[in-house]
Amino acid sequence: MKKIPLILMLGPQASGKSSFIKMNNLQNYTISGDEIRIRLNGINSNNGHPQINFVPQTESIVWHIFYEELDTRLQNKLPTVVDNTNLAAHGFNPINDILKRVPIDYQVYVIDCFKPLLNSKDPFSEKSLNHALKILAQRNHDREYSVNMDIIKRFVDYHKDFKIPDKVKVISSADLQQAQDIIDMVLNYR
Template identity: 25%
Template sequence: MRILLLMRGVPGSGKSTFIKEQGLEPYTLSADALRLLYASPMLDKAGRWCISPHFDKQMWPFLLQTLEERMKRGCFTVVDATNIRGRDMTAYKKLANEYKYRVYVVDFTDTTIEEAKKRNLLREEYKQVPENVIERMYAQLADNKVPSGITVIKPGELSQIWYKPRDLSAYKKVIHIGDIHGCYKPLKEYLEEINPQNYYIFLGDYIDRGSENAEVLQLLLQLAALDNVTLLEGNHEANLRDYGLPDGIASKEFRMQTASELAQAGLSRKAVYNFYRKLSQCFCYTYQGKKVLVSHGGLARMPENLSLVATAELIYGTGVYEDALDVDMSFAKHAAANEYQVHGHRNYEGVPAEVNEHCFNLDGAVEMGGQLRALELSEDGFVTKMIASNKLL
């Protein structure tokens, strides 16, 4: 998911050890590891092996470029560097704002200088740094604060950042609404009004292909402000992002139809972009003993830690477009008795809404003459609804 975790502390403060202990190495960009890509360990003037600092001018832009590529996919990412200077963290913050990331700093600055020096000497020779470097960095800490907009946590508080399912058991129903694709009439027929006793989850792909894109978006702009509504991001919502950005290039399909509909309805690019910024990556909840994962694309299993799943996989689904049925079968194979998933986006085989006892596919191809699919969960269980030609089937 779109979370950036920055380590902050002097060499020897325990950052890399913490990453290893937390099992976060596969998600980490390490400044020292990248330095070693540019040059193998070299001898210093005292005859000791060290990591060369001579390629830092190339390494830091490479790190930021790599980070941006990961952010485009919404990958959970850890940056293992000292991150002492405020201006370095400002560069991360700028990227995070562009790609809808939350940024956290894990603060190791409480480690005493004596302890840092001691730990430094216990590391492999080529990883050790001169003591004067540690002393200089400690002095820099006093003049460099963490920029606003970045949340600071201590190593023992890492669990605070992880996604946690929300308990919706107090609601009468949980209602899931599948891909709409600019088809306002069937949506409005099913959703005559919002009941405050129900919770509503929209699965994304609100626009394109249909001919009522502006009406759909106008309705969703109203619903986005309600506490009992969650709007997920689908792959077609990237067009809303690109439409709202000064240098964004939306798809040809969007430009030829959807954009003109939005403009004629008086929906500004800024309003459209702000709507996109409010969309969620996924939604996981519990309801009277059931645990339900809702995403646009569908996953092959219920993740132990949802925060570690890339946003691109949540939106496009595990595998490729044609894998939807296999993915649902895999989810059912791995699922506990009380675990379920609901998704849309792809229905290559034309499966019914209830794919198996654990999975629901709400892509009914409404824009192609099919049905708008909805799924209702109450104390009596799951009930599927299909809306087509202004009739509830």
């Protein structure tokens, strides 16, 4: 039986997750915590640049809506892309939280958008991380909605120690053939 694809994007803010989704016409398959935040909290301005308005008091509502959308798509057996960082620290792993909800007829993939920004020989060296942070800072400045750089730095730190569960298939966004194969599975499912 053909498995239904569930793609979890991975990487700090400005690592290219949403751009990857847009470039590959996956928007209609995508759910995103940031999109829910925008609908609930709106946009504010940081030095004249639009920024997603993060309101701690509404985070539980954001995640309730997100998981309702995810659960509904999974129940309806729809290919789905999750456009979140999917990173965390302090023992919490959002990927594990999602995996608990996934029916057996799905195959879960992680597309890592941060890995291509790192030095392949020594990815978590100070030099590699500083280079990646410069790229993220520029992308953050150029994107539609920016994020506070302190938050991006925190999520880069999360990536260093983050463990991806064994039962998911991990693909780098730079691996064009493998990424295209998964995109085709989503776009041509049924």
